[in-house]
Amino acid sequence: MTGVVIVGGGPGGYEAALVATQLGAEVTLVDSDGIGGSAVVTDCVPSKTLIAAAELMTEVSRASDLGIVLRDGAHPAGLLTADLERINLRVKALAAAQSADIESRLVRHGVSVLKGRGRLDGPAAVVAELADGTERRLDADAVLVATGATPRTLPSAMPDGERILTWEQVYDLAEIPSHLIVVGSGVTGLEFASAYLALGVPVTLVSSRDRVLPGEDADAAVVLEDVVTRRGMTVLGKSRMESVTRSGDSVTVRLTDGRAVTGSHCILALGSIPRTADMGLAEAGVVLDNGGFVKVDRVSRTSARGVYAAGDCTGVFMLASVAAMQGRIAMWHLLGDAVAPLDLSKVSSNVFTAPEIATVGVSQAAVDAGEVQAEVVKLDLATNPRAKMQGVTDGFVKLFCRPGPGTVLGGVVVGPRASELIHPVSLAVSENLTADQLAQTFTVYPSMSGSIAEAARRLHRV
Secondary structure, three states, rough: OOEEEEEOOOHHHHHHHHHHHOOEEEEEEEEOOOHHHHHOOOHHHHHHHHHHHHHHHHHHHHHHHOOOOOOEEEEEEHOOOOOOHHHHHHHHHHHHHHHHHHHHHHHHHOOOOEEEEEEEEOOEEEEEEEEEOOOOEOOOOEEOOOEEEEEEEEEOOOOOOOOEEEOOHHHHOOOOOOOEEEEEOOOHHHHHHHHHHHHOOOOOEEEOOOOOOOOOOOOHHHHHHHHHOOOOOEOOOOOHHHHHHHHOEEEEEEEOOEEEEEEEEEEEOOEEEEEEOOOHHHHOOEEEOOOOOOOOOOOOEEOOEEEEOHHHOOOOOOOHHHHHHHHHHHHHHHHHOOOOOOOOHHHEEEOOOOOOEEEEEOOOHHHHHOOHHHHHHHHEHHHHHHHHHOOOOOOOOOEOOOOOEEEEEEEEEEEEEEOHHHHHHHHHHHHOOHHHHOOOOOOOOOOOOHHHHHHHHHOOOO
């Protein structure tokens, strides 16, 4: 029987464990921070649960546009307020329950779960420093490193867990901030800024770039920035943070141009750093890049024979879905099952703002740079009948297809529940469907997904 030791219980680790046991391996998983990792305990599950509350507030804010008022004529949104303590209690309870569910599943499938910190002792062994202070050496035929990443901080902007916060520390807030400053306009920064804005918090976003979401589709970023500024968010573009300091109940963010912004709380969204230090990786022959990320190939192998890696610690694509696939691929490869190398061109992702931004496949930037030849169609959701019924005026569907054969290469959806609407486009990209095949698939009338078929019809060439 093949012995596998997995260090880290996030999506890369626990999905790998389930595949390995299914294929007959003996699996030990060493985890120090809660099964599910940051995706379940401190990041994806908590943040999207918070965002679910914000989404409800966003929906209610548009109630009068659809003719919904209280009997005295008042706007429903005017009578609602967010109880942040109750929201965060629910957030933490759901995260804990999800973590417990995953751990129970692992145990049912025969995975030995050890609570502690793991480090490599050469390429074929892991030393687990257990919670009771003892150590246990685990010999292995193969090791998977799936230790994730942690929020990046700076000496000039150190979190205190009370007023200056990383995105993992926001769930202990019991009172609504009187003015929230978010530093960082990437996906994490925008998601929190958008959520707290919807919950009724005045928000200032500090962005070092000329637009928000610099890594996302430019058209989508323009729509989102227009929406959040229209709703009252202050966006400080081309504004680089120099320092963040606290004085009593106030926080001051100083910018490199001499300006200063003062608020009650600050969330730092400055990116992530891998959790690979002091793990014996280099000594085991595992090569790290300059940022400390583990270098892997497309089947999750590191430079050390028998050592694989998956998830955020590899820096390949920091999504839970990618981490999970990397972990599965590692075990399929190790244990001789059918395996296809990781293909990032088929990864779908979503920004959980209001509206959401979902993408898959090639990007507009790649097309504009001449890296990919593609025909492009962009269709505003404002023309969609279901969108009109729901009072949705912002958003669009964009499709990319290969000239000639018309194969769908990618797409962008901006709108409510874009994370759900992107799925037919993801299927088209994954299965090499043509725009005509996508167009000729029946859609419900009226539906938001009808805009995907309509955009595909506009790509038809005789």
